[in-house]
Amino acid sequence: MRILIVEDDDRIAKPLAEYLRRQHHIVDITNDGLEGWEWSKSGLYEIILLDLMLPKLDGITLCQRLRAASSNALILMLTARDTTGDKIIGLDAGADDYLIKPFDLKELAARIRALARRSQEIRPPILIHGEMQLNPATQQVTYAGNTLSLTPKEYMILEYFLRNPNQVLTRSAILDKLWEFDKSSGEQTIKTHITNLRNKLRAAGSSEDFIESIYGIGYRLCQK
Numbered sequence: 001m002r003i004l005i006v007e008d009d010d011r012i013a014k015p016l017a018e019y020l021r022r023q024h025h026i027v028d029i030t031n032d033g034l035e036g037w038e039w040s041k042s043g044l045y046e047i048i049l050l051d052l053m054l055p056k057l058d059g060i061t062l063c064q065r066l067r068a069a070s071s072n073a074l075i076l077m078l079t080a081r082d083t084t085g086d087k088i089i090g091l092d093a094g095a096d097d098y099l100i101k102p103f104d105l106k107e108l109a110a111r112i113r114a115l116a117r118r119s120q121e122i123r124p125p126i127l128i129h130g131e132m133q134l135n136p137a138t139q140q141v142t143y144a145g146n147t148l149s150l151t152p153k154e155y156m157i158l159e160y161f162l163r164n165p166n167q168v169l170t171r172s173a174i175l176d177k178l179w180e181f182d183k184s185s186g187e188q189t190i191k192t193h194i195t196n197l198r199n200k201l202r203a204a205g206s207s208e209d210f211i212e213s214i215y216g217i218g219y220r221l222c223q224k
Contacts, residue, residue, distance in 0.1 A: 033057025
């Protein structure tokens, strides 16, 4: 999942981001509410971890703006305020969950998984395309019954294609979706990962390029 952390305390934001990255999430960090608003308008983020007390734009106002803009991002508020009234204000502003600082990272990860399960109502639990199956819950991928051993980035790319089976995805769109904004990567990186994916699929029994190149534009799944 792509996650945005809007938190002005680096002692919290940086360890949290590293923990989530180890769980194969794409994580961006911003330190003020106004920049959080600008970044969140991209529509790239599935979950936003939002501090309540932020410079330039507070978390409650940012949450209200996101909901007024019909953002579908799941919002988990992180705050030192632990009164019932503060929780009600946050939830009424549009937050999906509320976690009190200091918090345990394992509990946070469990809250994120719980939020992600809510989206399964509109997203199929297992993605299927031909003989390919990808289970987001276990991050297991099989082709014709054969399990594929994928790197975290290969898995993310494949999941992105399976969630957009009829779209041509440009290399720039893949970079925007699956690479953090502060990480420098170029289109050659995408080509390398696509090549590796194709090779692993062939080894699992695919007789054709499961991901086809659209000359001068990008890639898409082969149409079945």
